[in-house]
Amino acid sequence: MANFxxxxxAADTDxxxxxxxxxxxxxxxxxxxxxAASFARLCARPVPDLLDAAGVGPGTALLDVGTGTGAVAAxxxxxxxxxxxxxxxxxxxxxxxxxxxxxxxxxxxLPELTFADRTFDAVVGNFVINHVGRQxxxxxxxxxxxxxxxxxxxxxxxxxxxxxxSLLGRAVEAAGxxxxxxxxxAPAALQATGSPDGLTALLAAAGLPDAHxxxxxxxxxxxxxxxxxxPAGRVAFIGxxxxxxxxxxxxxxxxxxxxxxxxxxxxxxxxxxxxxxxxVSARR
Numbered sequence: 004m005a006n007f008x009x010x011x012x013a014a015d016t017d018x019x020x021x022x023x024x025x026x027x028x029x030x031x032x033x034x035x036x037x038x039a040a041s042f043a044r045l046c047a048r049p050v051p052d053l054l055d056a057a058g059v060g061p062g063t064a065l066l067d068v069g070t071g072t073g074a075v076a077a078x079x080x081x082x083x084x085x086x087x088x089x090x091x092x093x094x095x096x097x098x099x100x101x102x103x104x105x106x107x108x109x110x111x112x113l114p115e116l117t118f119a120d121r122t123f124d125a126v127v128g129n130f131v132i133n134h135v136g137r138q139x140x141x142x143x144x145x146x147x148x149x150x151x152x153x154x155x156x157x158x159x160x161x162x163x164x165x166x167x168x169s170l171l172g173r174a175v176e177a178a179g180x181x182x183x184x185x186x187x188x189a190p191a192a193l194q195a196t197g198s199p200d201g202l203t204a205l206l207a208a209a210g211l212p213d214a215h216x217x218x219x220x221x222x223x224x225x226x227x228x229x230x231x232x233x234p235a236g237r238v239a240f241i242g243x244x245x246x247x248x249x250x251x252x253x254x255x256x257x258x259x260x261x262x263x264x265x266x267x268x269x270x271x272x273x274x275x276x277x278x279x280x281x282x283v284s285a286r287r
Contacts, residue, residue: 015190020136022187027134028091030243035094037236039072045223046130047074049158049280052219056284057125057156059084066123066148068113069131073099073106079127080105087123089116114141121150130280132205133159133197136190142209149287155211156284161218162197167267167276171234171241174260183247186240202283211285219282222275227264230274231257 031038053075059065061083067075070088072095079086080103088103089111090096100108111117113135126145135141145155160168195201199216206214234242234256245253267274 015192019187020190023136023190023193026187026240026243027136030240031092031095033094034236034238034242035072035092035098037232037238037242038095039098041229041233041236041238043072043074045225045278046071048221048223048278049219049282050075050078050129052282053127053129053156053158054079054082056282057127057154059125059127064122064124066118066126066145067106068111068116068126068128068145069134070099070103070106070108071095071129073102073108075127075129076103076106076108084125087118113137114144116144116148118148120147122148124150124153126153126155128157130158130160132157133193136193138192138196138205139208142206142211146210146287151287154284154286155206156282157202158219158280158282159196159202161279161281162194165220165277165279167223167274168278170263170267170276171230171260174256174263175241175244177259177263178252178255180244180248180252180256182244185247186244197281199281199283202281206283206285211287214283214285216281216283219280221278223278224269225274225276226272227261227274230264230276231260 059079059082063084065079065084065086067086067088070076070090076086076088076099086106088099088106088108091112096108096110114137126149132138149155196205203214203216234245237246245256264274267276269275
């Protein structure tokens with residue numbers, strides 16, 4: 004899910020990166036069902052483009068990192084690929100095994116993988132690199148398990164975010180919700196990878212200098228209740244932030260969200276929220 008890291012970024016010290024990674028583990032613990040009911044459909048939108056960029060087809064030995072509820076793994080299996088999928092969160096692994104029964108699903112946390120060098124024909128990660136503090140080490144590890152000539156493809160959210168993509172964050176700010184002290188700022192490097200230049204530079208630093216990046220844009224159709232279910236279900240950073248507000252502040256955020264959402268209301272009463280993601284790919 005998009006990184007709703009309100010309040011800027013911090014210098015990339017070991018302490019900041021460790022705190023960010025620890026926060027990510029806490030935020031996502033036990034959240035698979037709530038994620039599936041709210042933000043999962045949004046995050047699945049770039050899956051066909053991601054698999055195309057990695058050249059995934061029949062017989063491809065594919066590694067799907069940060070598989071989440073298994074949308075990428077399931078789509079790759081449908082293409083006839085031989086899929087291995089990993090995630091750090093046990094509840095996500097349960098969902099992925101149910102949604103992608105043809106994949107081999109294992110527990111793993113970037114930037115450390117147990118696979119041998121040059122194991123896979125293709126490696127993909129859908130909105131994963133934005134949840135990893137040690138990004139350069141993570142991409143280097145993905146390159147390590149990729150065979151020569153194989154392709155790596157990653158997605159992340161573009162910054163600055165379109166207004167629909169930033170709707171929930173703007174509602175938090177409009178309501179004046181304070182950032183709890185236990186939520187550390189994101190490492191500064193994560194801000195850089197929201198731009199095409201920053202994302203291709205990340206891959207180049209990890210030994211993939213021919214990276215190509217393009218921007219995917221779409222309107223995500225949802226409803227007020229479905230979109231609010233994410234933060235209300237304590238999903239992602241914004242859900243954790245909302246959970247630690249007083250009931251009065253939470254109610255205020257909800258009011259601001261409903262008010263701001265009117266900008267995106269369609270004729271049938273749904274919402275059409277503009278989003279933008281970056282898709283980067285490179286060949287080893």
